[in-house]
Amino acid sequence: MKPAAFDYARPESRKEVLKLLAEAGSDARVLAGGQSLMAVLNMRLAEPSLVIDIGNVADLRYIEIRDDRLCIGANTRQAELVAWPELAERVPLLAQVMPWVGHFQTRNRGTVCGSVAHADPSAELPLCLAVLGGEIVLERRHWRRGRRVVPAGEFFQGLLTTARAPDELITGVRFPLARSDHHYRFTEVAMRHGDFALVALAADIGPDDILLGAGGVADRPVVRRMPRDADLDTELNTFAWSLGAEDDGHASAAYRRQLVRELGYKLLTEAQP
Amino acid sequence: MTRIAASTPHRVRLILNGRERVGRAESRMLLSDFIRHELGATGTHLGCEHGVCGACTVRVDGVASRSCLMLAVQAEGRRIDTVEGLCDGDGLGDLQAAFKRHHALQCGFCTAGILNSCAEFLEQTPEPSERDVRDMLSGHLCRCTGYTGIVAAVLEVAAERRGSQPETPHV
Numbered sequence: 477m478k479p480a481a482f483d484y485a486r487p488e489s490r491k492e493v494l495k496l497l498a499e500a501g502s503d504a505r506v507l508a509g510g511q512s513l514m515a516v517l518n519m520r521l522a523e524p525s526l527v528i529d530i531g532n533v534a535d536l537r538y539i540e541i542r543d544d545r546l547c548i549g550a551n552t553r554q555a556e557l558v559a560w561p562e563l564a565e566r567v568p569l570l571a572q573v574m575p576w577v578g579h580f581q582t583r584n585r586g587t588v589c590g591s592v593a594h595a596d597p598s599a600e601l602p603l604c605l606a607v608l609g610g611e612i613v614l615e616r617r618h619w620r621r622g623r624r625v626v627p628a629g630e631f632f633q634g635l636l637t638t639a640r641a642p643d644e645l646i647t648g649v650r651f652p653l654a655r656s657d658h659h660y661r662f663t664e665v666a667m668r669h670g671d672f673a674l675v676a677l678a679a680d681i682g683p684d685d686i687l688l689g690a691g692g693v694a695d696r697p698v699v700r701r702m703p704r705d706a707d708l709d710t711e712l713n714t715f716a717w718s719l720g721a722e723d724d725g726h727a728s729a730a731y732r733r734q735l736v737r738e739l740g741y742k743l744l745t746e747a748q749p
Numbered sequence: 750m751t752r753i754a755a756s757t758p759h760r761v762r763l764i765l766n767g768r769e770r771v772g773r774a775e776s777r778m779l780l781s782d783f784i785r786h787e788l789g790a791t792g793t794h795l796g797c798e799h800g801v802c803g804a805c806t807v808r809v810d811g812v813a814s815r816s817c818l819m820l821a822v823q824a825e826g827r828r829i830d831t832v833e834g835l836c837d838g839d840g841l842g843d844l845q846a847a848f849k850r851h852h853a854l855q856c857g858f859c860t861a862g863i864l865n866s867c868a869e870f871l872e873q874t875p876e877p878s879e880r881d882v883r884d885m886l887s888g889h890l891c892r893c894t895g896y897t898g899i900v901a902a903v904l905e906v907a908a909e910r911r912g913s914q915p916e917t918p919h920v
Contacts, residue, residue, distance in 0.1 A: 477798035477799070478777065478782070478798075480777065481756045481775065481777050482755050483752070483754055483776065484751075484822060485750060485751070485753075486751040488750055507820075510819060511800060511815075511818055514779075514799075514817070514819065515800050515818060517777075518779070518799050518817065518818075519799060527776070527820075529820075529823065575884075578888075579803075579885075579887055579888025580813070580866075580885060580888060581806055581814060581866055581888040582818075584813055585809075585812075585814050585815075668887055669884060669887040
């Protein structure tokens with residue numbers, strides 16, 4: 477339970493990070509809050525030759541609104557987002573979700589982008605990004621095509637697998653701001669509060685359509701669009717079966733499907749605030 | 750840019766419980782191991798070493814954090830507070846004394862981490878409800894107490910510090 481040996485670099489600027497990534501590529505791992513990566517290193521699920529600690533890169537630490545997006549930098553801790561006074565008004569889904577993201581002791585160091593980068597299928601932040609239709613900003617060292625913006629739907633590709641290339645750095649994520657005629661809901665069942673979700677559900681309820689996303693069941697967050705006037709039982713049952721749930725040590729596939737149906741029904745029918 | 754080659758001991762200086770301390774750490778050394786093995790402060794215990802159990806929780810610049818999920822070299826120049834720093838002179842601090850009174854520990858393995866979380870929690874949340882305390886404790890595993898004594902101790906200290914009576918916790 478100790479990491480294998482690695483070179484350690486603590487650059488002071490984004491440019492230095494991109495240079496190190498360009499040189500080391502898949503041999504390097506980016507360390508931000510460490511709440512996922514350090515566990516992976518301790519268990520030797522990864523043995524990178526270089527760990528790039530971006531903790532000193534000041535311009536990657538921001539929470540700002542640009543156009544209709546909430547933009548969060550790679551160095552912004554989850555606790556900083558929780559403490560941001562406009563969160564409940566601007567992105568109410570995130571305000572509901574944050575208390576479920578780990579524990580306060582891990583939110584103190586864990587970053588928003590780190591959770592997105594790790595892409596655990598049961599993680600709440602990737603689920604929110606997928607349901608809201610957010611984006612991930614990736615940068616690499618290149619004289620012209622150094623930056624690309626990937627929609628969440630394309631970014632998450634499977635268990636701990638994303639569209640990030642080895643020489644790319646996630647510099648930020650963008651969550652769309654709440655729309656006034658939409659409601660946002662979240663619920664989750666886990667073995668204990670803050671533990672990995674057995675099933676997590678997030679919903680964006682618009683005037684005509686509902687976007688319902690599920691985490692913890694498939695190998696990535698999955699989002700389904702359903703019309704508001706659809707037969708909810710049928711829709712939820714179809715959605716539950718579409719996720720390809722499997723049995724594991726924590727819950728059976730049948731239990732996970734049942735959670736999707738029951739929690740989904742509750743989430744979508746409870747009185748709107 | 751700081752660069753440290755693998756397997757090369759590097760000088761790390763930090764403030765441990767108010768005193769400047771210096772030790773040597775390879776890049777891969779965890780803060781938890783550095784505190785225990787290099788600095789000899791063995792009050793910090795290591796359980797799971799992947800951030801789940803909470804036993805190794807210390808305060809980094811005042812903020813409760815898992816010391817097993819942090820590298821020693823990341824703690825350079827920072828203020829690290831461990832359970833040893835919670836004492837009041839030679840005696841127990843109010844939080845520790847309340848834990849003793851309420852049988853909030855048995856084997857004590859998880860206790861150091863819990864105390865550090867409680868210390869920050871009570872600074873942030875001076876008037877916690879029982880629900881708040883239980884939510885904070887979800888970041889820790891204790892296999893002896895069933896948590897009831899811990900909840901009672903934390904509520905009592907919060908009330909003492911405010912100069913009022915604690916609410917009676919639900920079992």
